[in-house]
Amino acid sequence: MGTPRLNLGVRGRLGELRAYRELVWNLTLRDLRLKYKGSSLGVAWSLLNPLLTMAIYTAVFSLFLRAVKLPHYWALVLGGILAWTFLANSLTQATVSFVRNPSLISKVYFPIESLPISMVLANLVNFLIPLFLLVIVLFVAGIHLGASLVLLPVIVLAQLCLTMGLAMALASLTVYFRDVEHFLTLGLQLAFYLTPVLYPLDPRAIGAGAAKFIPYAELNPLAWYFQSYHAVLYYGTWPDIRFFGPMLASSVIALVGGYAIFLRLRDRLPEEV
Amino acid sequence: MAAAAIELHDVYKRYRIYRQRYQSVKEILVHRRLGEWQDHWALRGLDLQVRPGTTVGLVGPNGAGKSTTLKLMARILAPDRGWLKSSGRVSGLLELGAGFQLEYSGRENIFLNASLLGLTRKHILSRLDEIIAFSELEPFIDDPLRTYSSGMYMRLAFAIAINVDPEVLLVDEIFAVGDQSFQQKCLNWLGGFQHQGGTIVMVTHNLGTVQEMCTEAAWIEHGRLLDLGPPQQVVNNYVDRVRETDLQRREKESNEPIPPSTPIEIERVRLVDALGEPVGSVAAGEKLVIDITYRINTHVRSPRVGVSVFRNDGVYLYGINTGIDRVSIPEAKGEGCIRLTYRSVNLLAGLYRLSIGIFDGQQEERPIVFHDKIYGFRVTSDVQGEQGLVRLDHKWELRPASDSRRAAAN
Numbered sequence: 001m002g003t004p005r006l007n008l009g010v011r012g013r014l015g016e017l018r019a020y021r022e023l024v025w026n027l028t029l030r031d032l033r034l035k036y037k038g039s040s041l042g043v044a045w046s047l048l049n050p051l052l053t054m055a056i057y058t059a060v061f062s063l064f065l066r067a068v069k070l071p072h073y074w075a076l077v078l079g080g081i082l083a084w085t086f087l088a089n090s091l092t093q094a095t096v097s098f099v100r101n102p103s104l105i106s107k108v109y110f111p112i113e114s115l116p117i118s119m120v121l122a123n124l125v126n127f128l129i130p131l132f133l134l135v136i137v138l139f140v141a142g143i144h145l146g147a148s149l150v151l152l153p154v155i156v157l158a159q160l161c162l163t164m165g166l167a168m169a170l171a172s173l174t175v176y177f178r179d180v181e182h183f184l185t186l187g188l189q190l191a192f193y194l195t196p197v198l199y200p201l202d203p204r205a206i207g208a209g210a211a212k213f214i215p216y217a218e219l220n221p222l223a224w225y226f227q228s229y230h231a232v233l234y235y236g237t238w239p240d241i242r243f244f245g246p247m248l249a250s251s252v253i254a255l256v257g258g259y260a261i262f263l264r265l266r267d268r269l270p271e272e273v
Numbered sequence: 274m275a276a277a278a279i280e281l282h283d284v285y286k287r288y289r290i291y292r293q294r295y296q297s298v299k300e301i302l303v304h305r306r307l308g309e310w311q312d313h314w315a316l317r318g319l320d321l322q323v324r325p326g327t328t329v330g331l332v333g334p335n336g337a338g339k340s341t342t343l344k345l346m347a348r349i350l351a352p353d354r355g356w357l358k359s360s361g362r363v364s365g366l367l368e369l370g371a372g373f374q375l376e377y378s379g380r381e382n383i384f385l386n387a388s389l390l391g392l393t394r395k396h397i398l399s400r401l402d403e404i405i406a407f408s409e410l411e412p413f414i415d416d417p418l419r420t421y422s423s424g425m426y427m428r429l430a431f432a433i434a435i436n437v438d439p440e441v442l443l444v445d446e447i448f449a450v451g452d453q454s455f456q457q458k459c460l461n462w463l464g465g466f467q468h469q470g471g472t473i474v475m476v477t478h479n480l481g482t483v484q485e486m487c488t489e490a491a492w493i494e495h496g497r498l499l500d501l502g503p504p505q506q507v508v509n510n511y512v513d514r515v516r517e518t519d520l521q522r523r524e525k526e527s528n529e530p531i532p533p534s535t536p537i538e539i540e541r542v543r544l545v546d547a548l549g550e551p552v553g554s555v556a557a558g559e560k561l562v563i564d565i566t567y568r569i570n571t572h573v574r575s576p577r578v579g580v581s582v583f584r585n586d587g588v589y590l591y592g593i594n595t596g597i598d599r600v601s602i603p604e605a606k607g608e609g610c611i612r613l614t615y616r617s618v619n620l621l622a623g624l625y626r627l628s629i630g631i632f633d634g635q636q637e638e639r640p641i642v643f644h645d646k647i648y649g650f651r652v653t654s655d656v657q658g659e660q661g662l663v664r665l666d667h668k669w670e671l672r673p674a675s676d677s678r679r680a681a682a683n
Contacts, residue, residue, distance in 0.1 A: 019391065019393075020388070020391060022384075022388040022392065022393055022394045022397070023388040023389055023391075025388075026384055026385045026388045026389075027385075030374060030377075030385065033376075034374075034376070103368065103371070104368075104371055104372055104389075106349065107349070107367050107368030107371060108349070108365070108367070108368055108371045108372075108389060108390075109347050109348045109349050109365065110389055110390075110391065176307060177296060177297070177298060177301065178296035178297070179296060179297040179298055183298070267351040268351075270344075270349050270350060271288060271289075271350060272289075
């Protein structure tokens with residue numbers, strides 16, 4: 001004590017966030033508990049949701065469209081859906097985490113980044129549990145997964161950094177531009193189909209017609225993440241370094257950049273919210 | 274001199290008052306800006322030093338910058354110019370029960386709210402019993418918060434807030450916490466906090482509270498410090514100014530030839546004890562005397578003086594005026610003084626406010642001059658645990674049982 005604690009630098013802000021880790025934990029618990037509050041199936045929804053979604057997509061793509069010619073296609077869909085749900089839910093919820101809590105932000109001093117961070121962490125928990133079950137199911141189903149599975153935590157961590165960075169930037173920007181929220185919903189819908197979530201960027205799988213767009217699709221940063229997921233969770237191969245490297249770099253850039261945007265806007269958020 | 278607990282140096286704070294806010298990307302692109310706003314400087318060069326161990330009351334009209342000052346001290350807002358420095362753990366009681374979840378139990382809310390105030394898990398666990406005991410909610414602590422009354426809600430919130438171990442406490446009009454006995458408990462706690470050398474900065478519109486609790490008062494107006502000093506003196510200066518500006522405004526508003534001043538002014542109000550010494554507090558059941566000095570400037574027909582007593586949370590307790598009691602006030606111009614004596618103040622311990630007005634005997638609903646709740650006093654009592662609004666003068670007696678039976682038979 002005894003030292004001035006105003007005009008914190010980056011280091012000060014981070015130290016303060018650390019001091020408030022109990023809050024981040026409590027908010028995460030709150031987000032987890034409130035999500036399924038009142039529904040009779042409770043937390044089971046976090047398992048059921050991706051399972052049912054997977055069933056629908058598998059049926060649509062492999063039975064009706066016959067577009068994807070892959071064995072055990074459901075396994076690829078399930079991995080993709082889980083990772084996408086983590087990204088999309090985190091971002092939609094974190095984006096409004098400041099504007100939905102104006103009285104908290106404008107009346108109490110605390111590291112307000114705890115709000116988007118805890119949203120992302122709650123979604124991380126909702127991602128990790130079914131992901132763990134998926135890995136078990138894949139083994140039981142006899143789908144061959146290789147040693148590359150050890151990279152799964154690295155890919156999850158990279159996605160976590162990306163999501164955190166985007167979440168903090170979007171939450172801050174939404175205070176100034178309220179329709180970020182609506183653009184995000186639309187953007188995520190579009191990105192869902194443009195990103196290889198339900199299909200791999202693999203000419204053998206998606207047919208020659210679509211294959212000519214692969215070089216463009218590879219420019220999409222989200223593709224780097226999902227290509228890496230598909231490699232370790234479906235093909236059982238090591239991720240292509242052309243994707244894996246940029247993925248790691250982009251995750252760090254997103255985290256640092258998103259936090260920088262947040263810090264830049266931080267001081268005026270309590271009065272603008 | 275010891276270093277200031279909080280020091281504000283030449284602090285400026287600007288708000289954007291949006292006339293229109295462009296919140297969609299389309300609008301922002303069209304107008305190339307976030308909205309149409311005017312800059313409003315809430316603080317313009319505020320200098321203020323709060324010394325450790327003092328209790329400073331911020332007084333001033335609405336919009337003077339008092340709450341902004343508190344928010345800056347709490348670090349919720351950042352200054353646009355100037356700097357402020359604080360030493361010690363500053364804790365704001367600006368929003369009690371922030372982040373409370375209605376579905377959570379009282380106990381779970383303690384953890385959530387306390388961590389929002391920056392407490393570690395270890396600290397919360399070590400204080401849990403104390404918080405629950407102070408809130409007096411032991412039997413209900415595991416019930417969901419939505420089953421609580423608003424009084425219980427505030428009790429829990431206050432109990433958590435004070436267990437943050439602050440060195441500097443920022444208080445914004447929170448004395449209406451729970452029922453009267455809990456209010457008294459909070460005031461006692463604040464008294465103990467002061468006694469142990471804690472620093473308090475408070476914003477309240479109750480000038481009585483300022484005079485009662487503060488060691489210093491700071492008068493803030495138009496975002497600047499106008500006066501800092503002993504509460505009695507600052508409050509008097511402030512009340513004088515309010516009266517003056519009131520007068521000027523009334524003169525401006527009226528199209529008629531401007532009278533020299535209002536027909537009647539209240540010049541001075543003093544609370545004195547049985548010996549005629551000025552006091553700020555009175556023991557429950559004792560005598561309280563209010564001397565009201567007024568000046569009649571122009572002829573008023575049968576003026577009436579009225580005094581109303583309010584509990585600190587605004588509950589109206591008692592009002593009386595000279596008209597009801599058939600006391601006539603001389604109509605002659607010049608200074609006069611009327612004394613109102615409450616023979617026994619049968620109230621519970623706590624803070625009370627007084628409104629004093631002078632009315633035209635003919636149109637009683639329109640006061641000529643009205644000082645709304647700007648005076649106050651404290652009632653002290655040795656008795657703990659009384660409840661309700663007033664103390665009914667009473668005694669207990671044990672009687673032989675046969676007596677009452679006979680009385681009932683008759």
